[in-house]
Amino acid sequence: MSGLREHWEKIYREKPTDQLGWWETEPEASLRLIGRCSLPKDAHILDMGCGASVLIDRLLELGFVRITAVDISATALQVLKKRLSIPRNARVEFVRDDITQPETVLHLPPVDLWHDRAVLHFLVEETDRQVYRTVLRRLVKRGGYVCLATFSLEGARKCSGLPVQRYNHRTLADFLGQDFQLMEWFPYTYHQPSGSLRPYIYALFRRV
Numbered sequence: 001m002s003g004l005r006e007h008w009e010k011i012y013r014e015k016p017t018d019q020l021g022w023w024e025t026e027p028e029a030s031l032r033l034i035g036r037c038s039l040p041k042d043a044h045i046l047d048m049g050c051g052a053s054v055l056i057d058r059l060l061e062l063g064f065v066r067i068t069a070v071d072i073s074a075t076a077l078q079v080l081k082k083r084l085s086i087p088r089n090a091r092v093e094f095v096r097d098d099i100t101q102p103e104t105v106l107h108l109p110p111v112d113l114w115h116d117r118a119v120l121h122f123l124v125e126e127t128d129r130q131v132y133r134t135v136l137r138r139l140v141k142r143g144g145y146v147c148l149a150t151f152s153l154e155g156a157r158k159c160s161g162l163p164v165q166r167y168n169h170r171t172l173a174d175f176l177g178q179d180f181q182l183m184e185w186f187p188y189t190y191h192q193p194s195g196s197l198r199p200y201i202y203a204l205f206r207r208v
Helices: 003-014 028-036 056-060 074-083 127-138 169-176
Strands: 045-048 066-071 091-096 113-118 140-151 179-190 197-207
Touching: 003 066, 003 074, 028 045, 028 056, 028 113, 028 140, 028 179, 028 197, 045 056, 056 066, 066 074, 066 179, 113 127, 127 140, 127 169, 140 179, 169 197
Parallel strands: 045 066, 045 113, 066 091, 113 140
Antiparallel strands: 140 197, 179 197
């Protein structure tokens, strides 16, 4: 097991899900941007670094029926899988993979929406960011959407003991490239379960 994978497995094994530093009771900012996409209910949505977030619960409640949940931690995926109530007409695929050394993710079908609130800002090496971008460009359809949430330039320099890369809407746009049109962005202050504040930026792009 890689050191990074073991790092996240340890965190998910040792802490209650609702006490994790990134836990949200309601993923309101993500849902706001996803709502802007006006996706059909059978759209393929991929949540990169899903962890045990309730975003997929809410997407299922909204009637979406085709979701792929990707995370580096098998423990997080098990927590999510155990909690979810999946309607009979819906399908959720659970994928354990490391986006910096992708295997299964590379073979997924194209997606209408790529959502990531948890992974990109941990990629501090340029080679890892290049791999991430390559996979994203391979999977997101023309006309598809990318919803990214990262630590803002005013945000923390570390999270869960790891260094992070901070962004604003311009650097996110530069990262994705000219094929992705910025549709909306906003700053967002996340309140951790501990009460601490974490400045984020949320941005929505469409592939043109």
